[in-house]
Amino acid sequence: MILVAVATPAIAQTEPTELINRQHCxxxxxxxxxxxxxxFHQIAERYRKEPHAADVLARKLRLGGRAHWGDTPMPPPSERGGPLSARDAHTLVDWVLSQ
Structure with missing residues (x-):
């Protein structure tokens, strides 16, 4: 028996509209x-294949962080819409990476 690995494309997830609106994305x-x-397409393209990208991006959503794309840093949640749970951050990141 021969097994062939087939790459499957990321499946687009349902947009987490409430989170996107609450965080003013x-x-x-x-x-x-x-x-x-x-x-979001550019972010997905850059990070989709990185093994720890989801955790790194979720942390950035939860804490804010320095700019990696030009001069605009990710503002902290206090400037975007309030605290963001780890679960909500991963929901947003998973959706972005599915784009």
Whole structure:
């Protein structure tokens, strides 16, 4: 018997609209075009295949952080819409990486 590994594309997940709105993600990001920050498609393209990207990006959502795309840093949650749980951060990151 011969087994063949087949790469499966990421399955787009349902948009977590309430979280996106609560965290004001669209103030800086769009789905498919750079604005004040990279698009969600650009983020997915850059990080989708990185093994620890989901954890790194979730941490950045929860704490804020320095700029990796131009000059605009990720603001802390206190400037975006309030605290973000680890679960909610991973929900957002998983959705972005599925783009």
């Amino acid at each position: 669209m103030f800086c990001h769009t789905v498919d075009a750079p604005f004040l920050a990279p698009s």
